[in-house]
Amino acid sequence: MTRTHLSSFCCSLAVLSLQGLHASAQTNERLLQERLISPAVYELLHRRGATTRQQRIEVVQDACAERQLPPSDCEPLRGTNMIDQN
Numbered sequence: 001m002t003r004t005h006l007s008s009f010c011c012s013l014a015v016l017s018l019q020g021l022h023a024s025a026q027t028n029e030r031l032l033q034e035r036l037i038s039p040a041v042y043e044l045l046h047r048r049g050a051t052t053r054q055q056r057i058e059v060v061q062d063a064c065a066e067r068q069l070p071p072s073d074c075e076p077l078r079g080t081n082m083i084d085q086n
Contacts, residue, residue, distance in 0.1 A: 027051070038073050 032042040041060060050059040064074035
């Protein structure tokens, strides 16, 4: 498995692990306020116009694969970052 595939896989695991944290829809601003995403992830989502859960997943996976985010934002199963629910 290449590093890119591994990063995408780990990012997917992190997203799946976070699905149960919040039942209600949340904005990117709210996710940032609750420290569920980092400022770097927030800026990336904002620049790319990602507002739905699926868009967030795709943007973060691509950014992690291209090393556009710090490693801490791409680590799997880390509860204080990444993407949450739509």
